[in-house]
Amino acid sequence: VKIGIIGAGNMGGGLGRHWAGKGHEIMFAAGNPADAEAAAKAAGSTAQSGTTAEAAAFGDAVLLAVPWTSVEEAVKDAGSLDGKVLINCSMPLAPDYMSLLVGHTSSGAEEVQKLAGGARVVLAFNTAPAQVIATSPFEGDGVSVFYCGDDAEAKGVARGLIEDAGFNPVDAGALQNARLLEPMTELLIQLAFVQGMGANVAYQLLHRPAE
Amino acid sequence: VKIGIIGAGNMGGGLGRHWAGKGHEIMFAAGNPADAEAAAKAAGSTAQSGTTAEAAAFGDAVLLAVPWTSVEEAVKDAGSLDGKVLINCSMPLAPDYMSLLVGHTSSGAEEVQKLAGGARVVLAFNTAPAQVIATSPFEGDGVSVFYCGDDAEAKGVARGLIEDAGFNPVDAGALQNARLLEPMTELLIQLAFVQGMGANVAYQLLHRPAE
Numbered sequence: 001v002k003i004g005i006i007g008a009g010n011m012g013g014g015l016g017r018h019w020a021g022k023g024h025e026i027m028f029a030a031g032n033p034a035d036a037e038a039a040a041k042a043a044g045s046t047a048q049s050g051t052t053a054e055a056a057a058f059g060d061a062v063l064l065a066v067p068w069t070s071v072e073e074a075v076k077d078a079g080s081l082d083g084k085v086l087i088n089c090s091m092p093l094a095p096d097y098m099s100l101l102v103g104h105t106s107s108g109a110e111e112v113q114k115l116a117g118g119a120r121v122v123l124a125f126n127t128a129p130a131q132v133i134a135t136s137p138f139e140g141d142g143v144s145v146f147y148c149g150d151d152a153e154a155k156g157v158a159r160g161l162i163e164d165a166g167f168n169p170v171d172a173g174a175l176q177n178a179r180l181l182e183p184m185t186e187l188l189i190q191l192a193f194v195q196g197m198g199a200n201v202a203y204q205l206l207h208r209p210a211e
Numbered sequence: 212v213k214i215g216i217i218g219a220g221n222m223g224g225g226l227g228r229h230w231a232g233k234g235h236e237i238m239f240a241a242g243n244p245a246d247a248e249a250a251a252k253a254a255g256s257t258a259q260s261g262t263t264a265e266a267a268a269f270g271d272a273v274l275l276a277v278p279w280t281s282v283e284e285a286v287k288d289a290g291s292l293d294g295k296v297l298i299n300c301s302m303p304l305a306p307d308y309m310s311l312l313v314g315h316t317s318s319g320a321e322e323v324q325k326l327a328g329g330a331r332v333v334l335a336f337n338t339a340p341a342q343v344i345a346t347s348p349f350e351g352d353g354v355s356v357f358y359c360g361d362d363a364e365a366k367g368v369a370r371g372l373i374e375d376a377g378f379n380p381v382d383a384g385a386l387q388n389a390r391l392l393e394p395m396t397e398l399l400i401q402l403a404f405v406q407g408m409g410a411n412v413a414y415q416l417l418h419r420p421a422e
Contacts, residue, residue, distance in 0.1 A: 104315035104316075105315075131421075137419050138417050138419065141417055143417060146398070170402070171406055172398060172401060172402065172406070173401050173402075173405050173406055177398065177401055179394065180394040180395070180397050180398040180401065181394075181398065182394075183390065183391040183392075183393075183394040183395070184391070184394070184395060184398075186391050187357070187383060187388065187391040187392065187395075190383060190384050190388055190391065191381070191383065191384075191416070194384050195382055195383070195384055197418055198420055198421040199421060200417075200418065200419040200420065200421050201416060201417065201418050202416075202417045203414055203415070203416065203417070204414070204415040204416075204417055205402070205412060205413075205414065205415075206349050206352055206354060206412065206413045206414070206415050207408055207411065207412050208348050208349065208411040209409055209411065210342075210409040210410060210411050
């Protein structure tokens with residue numbers, strides 16, 4: 001899959017490295033072009049960098065992994081995203097990370113869908129901390145990555161990319177269920193930084209068929 | 212610990228059995244007294260049944276495990292809960308279970324705290340399905356039970372009761388964090404009944420100290 005990654009922080013950079021290691025072609029973009037170049041260099045020879053519009057045009061799938069305050073601008077800069085698989089892991093976190101700016105009657109993912117018009121938005125990767133995405137401290141332990149969206153094909157793509165990043169995909173249904181997944185981001189933040197557990201925390205979904 | 216359990220369904224009944232097995236004294240109450248009697252019989256010789264007011268007076272800790280539509284009445288019927296450890300696992304679910312009635316700017320647990328005056332409310336057990344609580348399909352697999360509240364002593368009691376029920380307690384901070392934990396209930400519902408995974412689903416929190 002050709003993947004445009006908008007945002008070259010721990011989340012975007014880490015996922016890009018995982019995916020590049022599986023042979024996907026990557027183009028990174030970032031507010032600071034040097035960040036995108038560094039992420040591409042770290043991801044290896046199948047990765048390059050470009051502008052936000054170039055990365056969006058490059059990718060069959062586009063990962064949106066920018067701070068919430070940059071989402072509107074990033075989507076605008078991306079240009080047309082019609083038909084793209086837009087995987088969003090940007091969370092509507094308040095500036096101090098202590099609360100969500102949007103919830104219950106909407107979600108960050110749904111706001112992204114409104115902004116991104118014809119794109120087929122999938123929410124994914126928000127339920128694992130960027131550090132876990134980046135450093136895989138639970139290799140082999142089966143970190144679950146929940147995802148949701150309204151387009152079955154787009155979700156199939158996202159599912160494959162979750163697997164290729166080394167995580168266990170869990171289909172969490174319709175995009176509206178972002179309202180359920182997004183608070184789980186904030187919970188990990190509270191556990192890591194308020195409860196003092198540190199950033200190596202993640203969810204595993206236990207599942208056993210009923211008898 | 213002496214425990215009053217208001218609500219004798221899967222959740223209240225199952226927890227009561229676990230706790231009775233650990234030697235705690237239990238008093239069940241339910242809208243239908245026969246349900247409370249049946250739960251007490253199933254829990255063994257350290258369990259009895261009574262009215263809601265009797266169960267509330269009996270317990271040093273009181274578990275509120277009733278449908279959301281019954282919460283206001285149950286708290287009223289309980290009488291004074293001043294100083295009680297009130298462990299709430301009643302979720303503000305819409306009648307069809309497909310959404311939460313309260314969220315983001317408040318939570319079911321906070322509404323319970325408003326209704327219950329001087330009680331020291333702890334939210335717990337809502338992040339594991341009642342069937343998992345009741346049947347322990349993941350014995351030995353470390354189901355995490357998140358809990359939150361504003362009173363340290365009350366939380367300590369809740370923590371011990373989570374352990375005694377056979378689950379791994381995870382301190383999720385202040386009661387306001389119920390806004391984060393409660394959507395996790397709805398997510399399990401979606402996974403179990405919309406995504407077709409069945410009711411044997413639960414969360415495990417993976418945690419490894421950072422290097």
